[in-house]
Amino acid sequence: MQVNHLLEKNSIAAKFVAELRDINIQNDRLRFRRNIERLGEILAYELSKTLNFAPASTLSPLGTANTFLPQEDVVICSILRAGLPLHTGLLNYFDTAENTFISAYRHYLNETEFEIKVEYLASPSLEGKTLILADPMLATGASFVTVLEALKTMGTPAQIHLVSIIGARPGVEFVAENFPENSKLWIAAIDEELNEHGYIVPGLGDAGDLCFGTKMQH
Template sequence: MIINLSDTNSLVSEWMSEIRDEVIQKDRMRFRRNLERLGEVAAYEISKTLMYVDKEVETPLGSAHVQVFKYQPVIGTILRAGLAMHQGLVNYFDKADHAYVSAYRKHNRDGSFDISLEYVSCPPLDGKVLILSDPMLATGASLVKTIEHIAEFGKPAHIHIVTAIACTIGIEYVQRHSDANISIWAGDIDDELTAKGYIVPGLGDAGDLAFGEKVQQ
């Protein structure tokens, strides 16, 4: 299931306009906050798909039957770029366990790159719902490699990918190379990648815009 949150005009459209704007995105705190907001909206939408059970609670005036999560999801992120969206998800799924993955592009002299994955911290995943944030789904290679590695911690019942911008090429790559039960929630979807694997028109490097430039490895 692929969900483009910009298909219907909403606050997401407003935030996406700021996230993409090369002038506004120079305000690093505002950029991070807009990514966090997208995470919050995605959390609310994903919450509609989860399993619930009836619970009776006592109020000061009597008892009420309410619906609560049957199971808490696991909230994961790809470091470092996914941290702002991760915070938005955690703001809403505040009782969830957390997972962290350090997947990044290791650039070669010829301009190509490999996906380096050096650190994974994850709770047991068997039968759980995993919500994984990464603001840019470009080629899909890092996401597929992440899904392969977290399989060591169990098989999730469902994986929700939360991203600011996804590329159709990356979406198709994930669908071809992963047999996991996956839904992708995107702030918007673009159709083009550059030769170096950057989304066009995209927004630039989300990690650098959120946290500052890094030395390329």
Template sequence: MLFVLEDQNSIASQFMSELRDITIQSDRMRFRTNLQRIGNIMAYEISKKLSYGDKTIETPLAKMSISALKEQPVLITILRAGIPYFNGFQQFFDRADCGFIGAYRKEDSEQLKIKLDYVATPSLEGRDVILIDPMLATGFSVTEALKAMKDRGYPRHLYIACVVAANEGLDYLKKNIKIPYSVWCVSVDEKLNQQLYIVPGLGDAGDLSFGEKI
């Protein structure tokens, strides 16, 4: 399943335009804030698909039955670009177990490779897992993360939450992910360029959030 937020009119389109606009995105605090805001919105949308059950609570005036989450999802983000987006999810799922994966692009003369240098997650067995990464370009980061987490158990459902996706990455996931999953994004962009960055995209989300790396 593919959910594209821009298929519906919402304030997310305004936040998205500010993330992309080179005259606005240079303000790092605003860039991070807009990623966090979109994280809030996407967390709300994904929450509609989670499992709920009846729960009795007591107000100052009476007892009542309400609908509540049966279990908080596991939130996992890919460092460092995913941190502001992840913060938006964590504000909504504020009791969720969380995991972190360090991943970076390694380019050689033949092909792009994704290297992982840090993996820290709780058990994923039978749980709803939200994998949070702003840019879904090739899809390599997602599949490498899944390989690294395979000894943590198999999720009930994997929600891949990005901001911008490319069709090449979506096709790659379709061919290579064997567990139940869905992709949630704000926009599906036109293509990848020769360097495998999303076009028109928004640039390097990590650098725009935290400064250039060396």
């Protein structure tokens, strides 16, 4: 898997990631969601450079302009619920894309062990298309791998891109081992470790709760 780590180079994206982490800023839910959305737009732009383009022409009032336009059929798949602002950022740029939504959440077996459960899936055919899997947090990588398995009934994509905001090194390595070799990961920041509960350190906390409010446990 090719890993594209955005913050390996300095850019304005670092400011948005810093604000997502900052406990003095992140409780502003509107700003938190917008920063995820903005990072989704930046990652979409970087991802777009690797798509297939073909010659095209556009007629303006004063003549014809020759250009190159993307040719791939894109499907954006968000992992609910934290993936929604990231989905919006990606869709702002890939505005003709089809859309898939899937629920994947941690079901705890005890204080530290959990399994990923999928209870909802709505998707078009993925056969031969370019699939973008979006989840803002890549902790253990188990959610991405479970979602990939659930999507197999929808067809085989020609290309898979994973998009995340913050990941942990062990999770990045786990998805690299369990996704097709030609898959690509687009991620803003990579932290080095997980704690005993499988959360990214330093990370930012629970992205879903920070986006939409604290959920009741079930």
